[in-house]
Amino acid sequence: MTTALPTSPFALARYRADEGVRLGLVAGDRIRPLDDQQLGAPGLNDFLAAPDWDRLARLAEAGTTADPAADSAADPAADSENPWIPISEVALVEPVEPRQVLQAGANYRSHVVQLVMGGLKARAGDDSSPEEIRAEAERIMDIRAASGRPFVFIGLPQCVVGDDRPLVLPASSEVHDWELELAAVIGREAFKVGADEALDHVAGYTIVNDITTRDLVFPGDVGDIGADWFRSKNSPGFLPTGPFLVPAPFVDPTDLGVRLELNGEVMQDATTAELIFDVASIVATASQTLPLLPGDLVLTGSPAGNGQHWKRFLRDGDVMTGTIEGLGTQTVRCVAETAGGSAASSADTGRSAS
Numbered sequence: 001m002t003t004a005l006p007t008s009p010f011a012l013a014r015y016r017a018d019e020g021v022r023l024g025l026v027a028g029d030r031i032r033p034l035d036d037q038q039l040g041a042p043g044l045n046d047f048l049a050a051p052d053w054d055r056l057a058r059l060a061e062a063g064t065t066a067d068p069a070a071d072s073a074a075d076p077a078a079d080s081e082n083p084w085i086p087i088s089e090v091a092l093v094e095p096v097e098p099r100q101v102l103q104a105g106a107n108y109r110s111h112v113v114q115l116v117m118g119g120l121k122a123r124a125g126d127d128s129s130p131e132e133i134r135a136e137a138e139r140i141m142d143i144r145a146a147s148g149r150p151f152v153f154i155g156l157p158q159c160v161v162g163d164d165r166p167l168v169l170p171a172s173s174e175v176h177d178w179e180l181e182l183a184a185v186i187g188r189e190a191f192k193v194g195a196d197e198a199l200d201h202v203a204g205y206t207i208v209n210d211i212t213t214r215d216l217v218f219p220g221d222v223g224d225i226g227a228d229w230f231r232s233k234n235s236p237g238f239l240p241t242g243p244f245l246v247p248a249p250f251v252d253p254t255d256l257g258v259r260l261e262l263n264g265e266v267m268q269d270a271t272t273a274e275l276i277f278d279v280a281s282i283v284a285t286a287s288q289t290l291p292l293l294p295g296d297l298v299l300t301g302s303p304a305g306n307g308q309h310w311k312r313f314l315r316d317g318d319v320m321t322g323t324i325e326g327l328g329t330q331t332v333r334c335v336a337e338t339a340g341g342s343a344a345s346s347a348d349t350g351r352s353a354s
Contacts, residue, residue, distance in 0.1 A: 003085070004329040005029060008250035010060035011328075012044070012204070013243055015090040016164070026244060027060040030084045034059075044097055045295035048187045048203040053247050092263040093162035095206055096185055100296045101155035101239065102286040103210065106299025109145075109274045113137045114304055119245035141276065150277040150285045153229050155210075159239040160297070163330045167211065169314055170235050171337040176314040179210040179302035180260040180268055180322040182253060184279050185245055186298065191291035201292065204245045205253060207330045208299055209260075209322055211238040214308055241297070244328045252277045257325040258303055263318060267310060270303030 017033070023044055024031040040055050041047035062084075106112050116137040128136075151291045169176050187203025216232035253272055260268040277285075283298050292298065307313040314320075316336035323329045 006244045006246045006328040007326045008246045010056060011247070012056075012245040013087075013095050014044075014093050014162075014308070016093060020066050021093055022340075024090075025056055025059055026087060027084075027086055031087045032059070032084045045099075045293075048185065049189070049294040051187055051203050051247070053249060056247075076110035076171075082331050091164045093164050094160050095162075095242040096160065096295055096297060097244040098157045098160060098185075098295050098297045099293050100290070101157050101160065101299070102282075102296070103153050103155050103233075103299040104277065104282045104301045105149065105151045105153065107276050108270060108303040109141055109276055109283075110270065111274075111302070111304035112276065113141055114309075116140055117235055145276050151284050152282065152284045155229075155239060155299070156234045157297075159234055159237065160241045161206075161237045161239065161271040162242055163240050163332050164243075164331045165237060165240075165322075166335045167237050167240060167314070168235075168337050169316065169334055170213065171339070173213045173215055174313060175214040175307070177212045177214050177307040178260060178262070178267070178314065178320055178322075179212060179306055179325070181208050181210055181256055181299045181302045182256060182258065182279075182324055182327075183208040183241070183285060183300065184253070184298040186283075186292045186294055186296040187248070189291055190283060193287045195280040195323055196282040197286040198287070200316060201283060201287075202248050202279065202298075203294070204241050204247045205251045205324075205327060206297075207322055207324050207327050208297065209240045209320065209330065209332060210299060210302060211235070211240070211314075214288055214313070239297075240330060240332045243330060250307070251326060255299075256327075257323070259323045260305070261321045262312075264321075267307075268303050270305070272300070274303060275300060 013024050013026050013031060014021050015024050015031065023034045025034050036042050038059065040048050040052050071310045170311060183206050184202045185206055186201055188201050190198065190201035193201060210233065213232045217227050217334055219228050222228065255273040258268060258272060259266065260271050280298055282300055283292065286292060286298060314334050316334060318334040320332045
């Protein structure tokens with residue numbers, strides 16, 4: 001999976017312009033601005049609450065024609081004030097404006113089996129063969145999938161950024177880790193919905209890299225209180241998101257390739273078919289506690305192959321390239337933090353899609 005752009009007929013993105021951040025419609029390798037009139041709603045989240053994808057499809061069809069005259073005929077709004085421009089000429093930012101971020105943990109079968117096997121091996125001693133340990137781990141996963149529920153926790157929307165910004169690695173630790181994830185973007189508000197109707201409340205999908213500082217997950221100074229998800233996952237910029245929001249009608253979330261490369265070397269390579277609990281189950285579970293609002297992000301967990309597995313964590317100068325099948329590619333550049341809390345290197349903080 002090397003395609004940088006989504007493979008859907010069209011997608012949404014947000015990008016930097018002279019007047020600030022603008023919402024844009026992506027078709028092929030071009031993008032055009034969308035104002036409220038063209039969107040048919042007063043902003044992105046209002047549109048996602050009741051998305052009219054047919055409306056955007058008509059605009060996108062104009063964007064895929066090669067003849068400017070045909071563009072104008074199909075889309076009278078495609079004038080000098082709303083031109084289609086090459087997407088390579090703009091700096092894309094996060095494609096969503098969530099008010100809440102819900103995250104599912106320990107949700108890829110192969111990843112969790114590895115973790116369970118490690119615990120079983122430590123307890124089983126030399127009497128159990130690797131095959132017996134794996135079989136027991138698989139049995140435990142089957143029981144959890146059949147009778148358990150997703151493990152969901154809260155992230156902070158302030159951490160959601162685009163890959164136009166470098167990931168500043170806090171100097172307080174040397175074990176910052178990656179976790180590439182498929183994220184559902186909520187459309188119509190969901191509260192106490194069942195799994196059978198949960199996907200009706202998903203407007204689209206995007207890519208999120210859930211950065212985690214490993215030595216803060218189970219800090220030694222709090223005893224057995226539990227995991228510290230606040231400090232370990234919520235440093236500034238720890239949820240690089242996007243750069244595209246692909247409409248749900250174009251995405252089958254049940255079997256998408258998920259691949260992360262670190263400086264060109266493959267670290268994570270899996271498929272969402274390995275999810276223990278699918279997107280519908282996670283959305284339904286999260287909605288039992290609080291209403292999910294238009295634009296909210298629901299992360300689905302990360303597959304095996306993070307830095308903790310490889311015993312290799314993020315460093316100054318690293319480049320992570322995360323691709324989810326059909327959703328495009330996200331590129332995140334890492335820089336070390338200075339004593340004042342800023343980026344140590346002079347990395348370019350604005351980038352164009354490639």
